[in-house]
Amino acid sequence: MPTIAILGSGAVGALLGAALARGGADPVLVTREETAALLARAGLRVDSPLLGDHHVRVRVAARLDDEADALVVAVKAPHLPAALQRIRAEPGVVVPLLNGTEHMAALRARFGDRVVAGVVRVQAHRDGPAHVVHRSPMLSVAVAAPGAPALTDALRAAGVEVATGAPEADVLWGKLTRLAGLALATTAADAPLGDVRADAEAVAREVAAIAAAEGAAVGAEAVVAELRALPDAASSSLRADVGAGRADHELDAIGGAVLRAGARHGLPMPRTAALVAQVETRAVAR
Known part of the structure; x- marks a missing residue:
């Protein structure tokens, strides 16, 4: 039974931890002391059209001292430096699921060539620290070459769709090209996608050009087609975070990373x- 450590107990980390536990793996959620204590008492409640509505117990820890076959990094980019202080062990492989691209350098400075790029596609949020609401049946993880078999095998056994083998640039820039247009357009206007499709598509084309310069095989028109297939009501977590006045939004990890790469x-x-x-103006005004 593989041991999969998950750094972060937000919606992504908690949902994957719950799925892995039900799938027969040995996950451990590494999170803040107060959250770890609460989850140890209450367990996790999950509402999911894919995994079903259920309650599950998952191992929790405030720091990772023991070896793990894989470490999934599922914190937001602004929390990464502090969160890494909770990792004392040396996991076999490290798979970050953060938005953006620039976290890879920070993680490789710590873990070297054990870091393998990954991304997740999911619509989920936490309704309190012990309750995850998975809003759609979409839940997929992509892990770049050379792969992380201990993790990907466990995820597949848990019912999570997994893609493997693509180059790192394709994995990271493929998601960022899709995400940047949706996140920036909906957040700048504080409006759903149906009101800002022209902006979202324009950004997707600009980011696709940067992705190509970074060596990624990302087709602009394919990304635009994906955006056009989304419902008018589609929105983004960046919009939700900025609208709520949260300081830990990911504007820099998404928009800032794109601007720096383009420059x-x-x-x-x-x-x-x-x-x-x-978006910066809206965030400051909050």
Whole structure:
């Protein structure tokens, strides 16, 4: 039975931890002391159209002192430096599921070549520290080459869709190209996708050009087609975070990373830059 440590007990970390526990793996959620104590008492309640509504007990710890076959990093980018202080052991492989691209350098500075890029696609939120609401049947994880078999085998056994083998640039920039347009457009206007599709598509095209310069095989029109297939009511966690006045939003990890990469390659990003500025104004006003 593989031991899978998950750093972070937010919606993604808790949902994956619950799925792995039901699938027969040995997950441990590494989280803040007060959250670990609460989860140890109450367990996790999960509402999910994919995994079913259930209550499950998952091992929890305030720090990881023991060996693990894999470490999944499922915290938001602003929390990464502090969260890593909870990891005392040296896991076999480290798979971050953060948004953006720049976290890879920080993780490799700590764990070296054991870091393998990953991304997750899911719509979920926490309704309190011990309750995860998974809003749609979509839950998929992509892990770049060279892979992390202990993790991906356990996820598949738990009913999670897993893709493996793609180059790192394709995995990271594929998600960021899809995410940036949706997140920046909906957050800048504080509106659902149906009201801001032109902005979202313009950003997707700008980011796809940067992705190509970064060596990723990301087709702009394929991403635009994905955006067009989303319902008018689609929104983003960035919009929710900024709207709620949360300081730990991921604007820099998403929009900032795109602007910095574009600047490195000398690529114009007028729509992206304008939307990032609008989101910054909204965030400061909060």
